[in-house]
Amino acid sequence: MIHADPDRLFPTLDKVGGQWAKCYRTAYLASGEEFSRAVPDVRRWLLQVHAARYGATGEPRLESEHDAWRVAWAGGMQWNEQVRPSWDNQTGGVCSVAAGMVGGMPVAITGSDNGVLRSWDLRTARPLRERRLGRYPVETVAFMGDIVLVPYHGRLEAWNPVTGESWTFDAVHQAWPLATVKDVGRFLILTVRYDTVRVRGGRRVWTVGHGAAVNGVATVRLDGRKRIVTCGDDATVQIFDLRTGKRYGEPLTGHVGPVRAVATAHVAGRPVAVTSGEDDTLRIWDLRTGRQRGRSVPGRVTAVATAEVNGRSVAVAGAAGRRGRVWDLRTGEEWGKPLGESGRGIATVGHLAVTCASSGAVRVWDLRTRRSRPLPGNPRVGAVALGVAYGRPVVVFAYEEGRWFGVKDLADGTRHSGKFTSQGSLITAVATATVDGRCIVLAAGGNDGLIRTWGMETGEIQVLSGHVGAVHALAATGSTAVSGGEDGLVGIWDLRTGESRCAVSPCAIDAVAVTGRTILTGGSDGTTRLWDVRTGERLGSLPTGVVHAVAVEGDLALVGGGGLRLWDLRDGRDRPLAGHAGAVTAVAIRGRQAVSGGWDRTLRMWDLRTGKQTAPPVRFPWPISALAWHPDGQLVVGISWEIAVLEPGPAAAFGSEPEAG
CATH class of the missing domain: 2.130.10.10 (YVTN repeat-like/Quinoprotein amine dehydrogenase)
Known part of the structure; x- marks a missing residue:
C-alpha cells in the first residue's frame, strides 16, 4: 500500500541528503505493485495481467497500438496475499537472517538455501527487493549502515537492499560469521576463519587469535573503546580491543563445552554479553568484571540476539524444535510469552524481532505485544x-x-x-x-x-x-x-x-x-x-561469465548471465547484446528472433541477424525468471508468482512463422 504522503514514510531521510532521499523514495515505490504506480507503462501492464486473469468477467484489454505483445491469459497467486504461502511450506528456505535500519525504515534480510537474498519492510511485512548470488546457501548476512555484506564463495558481496545497487569484491577468504562495527567514523568488517578473527578497515588488516574455532563474534563499547567479544570451541568467551587486537582481561569461563552464540547489550549502562553453549545453558556476563550475572538459564539455545523494548534490555533466544523465549537481562528472568521456533536464526531491530525456524519459516514479532506476521515466501x-x-x-x-x-x-x-x-x-x-x-x-x-x-x-x-x-x-x-x-x-x-x-x-x-546434435551448458x-x-x-567453449540461462537454435546460441551474449556456433564469434540493466535470467529463441528477461523487470525482443532490439522493452512489475516460446508465436513468461501467456500485439515485428534456423 502507498501512503498518501511518501515523505511521511521517510522522516529521517533528510539526514541522508536530498539525492539519496529521492533514491530511497523511488526504490520503495519500485517494489512489487508499488513500482507499477510509479511507472505508468508498468501500471498498464499490471492491469493487463490482472484483466487477463479475470478475462471471463468481460473486462476490456488495456492494450494500445504500440504494444508488441498483449496478454492472452495469466495465472498464479501474486494478486491474493491471503493464499500466498509462507516459508513454512518451502524446502529449507531461509538459512540466515539479519535486521537493521535503512533510510529510517526497519528492514530484514533473508538468505536462502539456494543463493537468493531478499529484503523486507518490517512495518508491512512485504518484500522490497531480491538478488540471486548463485545456487549455494547464503550462510551469513551483516548490515554496514545502509549496505548489506555477504561473504559468498571467495568473494564479498555488497548490496543496498532498498535501491538494489550491488558491488562485488574478489579475493575474500571464505569466512563466517561476519559482523561490522563503526569506529572513529569508519566501518570495520569482522570475518572469522577457524580460530582467527580478521578485522578489515581501509588498508589495515589485523587478526585476533582465539586458540580454538570461533563460533560467534559481537562488538560492544567498554570503558570508552570498542571491543570484540568472541566465543569458541574452547568453552570460553574472550574480549579483544578493536584497534590493537590485544586481549582485554581474562577469558570468561563457566560453560562446559563449546560456546555456540554470543550477543551484547547494555544493562543500566553496564556492558553485558549473552552466550549459549552445548552444555544447554544461557549465561549473562558482566564484561567489566568478567563475572557471570545471576544464575545460568537451563535450556538448549542455538541462536541469540539482544534488543531494547520500552527501556528494558532483553535477550531473544531460540533453538531448533523449540519456541523462542525472551529474557530480561537485568533480572535474568523470562519476560512475556514465548515466540515461534527460531532454530536457524534471530535478528532484532528496535522492538522488532525476526525469527527463522529450522523449517525455513520466517516471522516478524513485535516484542511489546508478542504479535507476529509471516514474511511470505516469494518463490518465483x-x-x-x-x-x-x-x-x-x-x-x-x-x-x-x-x-x-x-x-x-x-x-x-x-x-x-x-x-x-x-x-x-x-x-x-x-x-x-x-x-x-x-x-x-x-x-x-x-x-x-x-x-x-x-x-x-x-x-x-x-x-x-x-x-x-x-x-x-x-x-x-x-x-x-x-x-x-x-x-x-x-x-x-x-x-x-x-x-x-x-x-x-x-x-x-x-x-x-x-x-x-548440439548441447550447450553454462x-x-x-x-x-x-x-x-x-x-x-x-x-568448443566461450568465456561468457556467470550463466543463468541458455537457448540455442540452429547455429545461434543466446547466453544470459551478468549480461546477454549472442554466440555464432559456426565461426565461434560472439557479441554482447546491450540493453538489460542487470542480470539476464531467461532467454528464448524462435528462428532468428529472440526474447530475453531479467532482474531489471524488462522483456526485450531481438533480431539475431542484426543484434538490435525490434521493439521497445516491455516493463513488468516483477523480475522475469523464465521464458518459453511456442512455434505458433505464444510466449510464456514467468514473472514472480505469475505465469503470463503473451501473443503478438499490433506493433509486433515478428511474423506468424519462425524463419528456418
Whole structure:
C-alpha cells in the first residue's frame, strides 16, 4: 500500500541528503505493485495481467497500438496475499537472517538455501527487493549502515537492499560469521576463519587469535573503546580491543563445552554479553568484571540476539524444535510469552524481532505485544516448458524453491486434467519430451540427484538416476533429454530405450540447452561449453561469465548471465547484446528472433541477424525468471508468482512463422 504522503514514510531521510532521499523514495515505490504506480507503462501492464486473469468477467484489454505483445491469459497467486504461502511450506528456505535500519525504515534480510537474498519492510511485512548470488546457501548476512555484506564463495558481496545497487569484491577468504562495527567514523568488517578473527578497515588488516574455532563474534563499547567479544570451541568467551587486537582481561569461563552464540547489550549502562553453549545453558556476563550475572538459564539455545523494548534490555533466544523465549537481562528472568521456533536464526531491530525456524519459516514479532506476521515466501516461477498432451499444447511450470508445479492448457489457461502429480518432491527444473507421440514431463530438484519422469497421459512415473548431488537444469528435444548439475556431469538420456551416457564438465552446470546434435551448458566457472549430443565430445567453449540461462537454435546460441551474449556456433564469434540493466535470467529463441528477461523487470525482443532490439522493452512489475516460446508465436513468461501467456500485439515485428534456423 502507498501512503498518501511518501515523505511521511521517510522522516529521517533528510539526514541522508536530498539525492539519496529521492533514491530511497523511488526504490520503495519500485517494489512489487508499488513500482507499477510509479511507472505508468508498468501500471498498464499490471492491469493487463490482472484483466487477463479475470478475462471471463468481460473486462476490456488495456492494450494500445504500440504494444508488441498483449496478454492472452495469466495465472498464479501474486494478486491474493491471503493464499500466498509462507516459508513454512518451502524446502529449507531461509538459512540466515539479519535486521537493521535503512533510510529510517526497519528492514530484514533473508538468505536462502539456494543463493537468493531478499529484503523486507518490517512495518508491512512485504518484500522490497531480491538478488540471486548463485545456487549455494547464503550462510551469513551483516548490515554496514545502509549496505548489506555477504561473504559468498571467495568473494564479498555488497548490496543496498532498498535501491538494489550491488558491488562485488574478489579475493575474500571464505569466512563466517561476519559482523561490522563503526569506529572513529569508519566501518570495520569482522570475518572469522577457524580460530582467527580478521578485522578489515581501509588498508589495515589485523587478526585476533582465539586458540580454538570461533563460533560467534559481537562488538560492544567498554570503558570508552570498542571491543570484540568472541566465543569458541574452547568453552570460553574472550574480549579483544578493536584497534590493537590485544586481549582485554581474562577469558570468561563457566560453560562446559563449546560456546555456540554470543550477543551484547547494555544493562543500566553496564556492558553485558549473552552466550549459549552445548552444555544447554544461557549465561549473562558482566564484561567489566568478567563475572557471570545471576544464575545460568537451563535450556538448549542455538541462536541469540539482544534488543531494547520500552527501556528494558532483553535477550531473544531460540533453538531448533523449540519456541523462542525472551529474557530480561537485568533480572535474568523470562519476560512475556514465548515466540515461534527460531532454530536457524534471530535478528532484532528496535522492538522488532525476526525469527527463522529450522523449517525455513520466517516471522516478524513485535516484542511489546508478542504479535507476529509471516514474511511470505516469494518463490518465483523458476522453470517453464512447453509440450503437447492429448493433442493440445500445454505449459508446465515449477515454482522455484517449492514442492509443486502446474500444468495448463496453453490456449486458454485451463488446468490440465491429466494424471499428473509431483508426489511432494522438490522441483527446480522441468522439461518436456515426446516419446512415441506421448508427452513426458521431466522434473528434478533437491540434492538426491534424481530425475523423475511422468507420462502426462498415462500417469506412469519413472526415476532416472546417475547424478551425484542436485540437478540444476534440464532440456529435451524429441525423445532425448539432457541434464546438468552440481557434480559437473552432463547426462544424456534416450527416453525411448532407457539408455544413458554422460560427458564430464570441469565444474558445476547451471544451465542447459539442446538442439539437434548440439548441447550447450553454462558452467559455474563462467564458461559456456558446446558438446556433441551423440558422443559427449566437447566441441568448443566461450568465456561468457556467470550463466543463468541458455537457448540455442540452429547455429545461434543466446547466453544470459551478468549480461546477454549472442554466440555464432559456426565461426565461434560472439557479441554482447546491450540493453538489460542487470542480470539476464531467461532467454528464448524462435528462428532468428529472440526474447530475453531479467532482474531489471524488462522483456526485450531481438533480431539475431542484426543484434538490435525490434521493439521497445516491455516493463513488468516483477523480475522475469523464465521464458518459453511456442512455434505458433505464444510466449510464456514467468514473472514472480505469475505465469503470463503473451501473443503478438499490433506493433509486433515478428511474423506468424519462425524463419528456418
